[in-house]
Amino acid sequence: MPDRTTRPAARGAWENNKYFKVLSKGLWALRRLVDAIALMLLAYMAVAILAQVTGRYVFNYSIAWSEETATFAQVWLTLLGAGIAMRYNQHVGVDVLIRKAPRPVQQACSAASFALGAWFLGVVVVGSLSMVGIxxxxxxxxxxxxxxxxxxxLPVGFGYFLLEFAISSLPRILRPEGPSDTGEAAA
Structure with missing residues (x-):
């Protein structure tokens, strides 16, 4: 039977690494910044649409910029929100069969899923840079x-999504949950 006391010590040693601490603090700050931006975008959208509706129906005057800026805010909010949802594992995923598979199969499927997802998100980030140039x-x-x-x-939102996707996928590749290596349920 393997000694399970070595795993927490290894994790503790990794967490005591000064570079890991800096990266953890940077990630924490980035996540708080993205949360704050998403909250401000949502609040702005509500105010801009309320101003548009009030101007149109109360004062019989249409505010041209409010609809356009609310649309831009919605696009930013949607793309940043995809990364936030990834952080909380809120995207739809079908893993019923994978969870019942042996750990090597789980790791292979997780690695393939990560490779395809990261490739797609990377292509979108790089491809959207030409759109920014235009x-x-x-x-x-x-x-x-x-x-x-x-x-x-596009590049900011999908880049953040790629970061959160990598952070959530790597533990599944390195330490999948579920049955033991023999395919039997863990005791």
């Missing part, structure tokens, strides 16, 4: 700002 010369209709600003939501 957006430097295109102006938005109402605000006349470069469309690169709203287009930046």
């Amino acid at each position: 957006g430097l010369v295109v102006k938005s209709p109402a605000l006349r700002i470069p469309m690169a600003i709203p287009y930046m939501a």
Whole structure:
């Protein structure tokens, strides 16, 4: 029977590493920043739409910029929200059969899933950078700002999603849950 007391010590030694501490604090700060930005975007959307509706139906005046900025805020919120949902494991996943498989199969499936997901997100991040470049010369209709600003939501949002995807996937690859190596239920 393997000695289970060595695993927590190894984890503790890793967590005492100064680089790990710096990365952990940086990740914590990044997550708080993304949460704050998402909250501000949601609040802004509510205020902008309320201003648009009030202006249109009370004062018979349409505020052109409010609809456009609320749309941009919604795009940013959606893409940042995908990363936030990944952090809390809120995306849909079908793993009923994988959980019943032996650990080597679980690890292989998790590794394949991570490789495909990371490849896709990487392609989207790199591909969206050309869109940002195009957006430097295109102006938005109402605000006349470069469309690169709203287009930046793609590489930033999908880049954050990729980071959270990697953080949530790597433990499943390195230490999957479920049955033992023989395929039997763990005692």
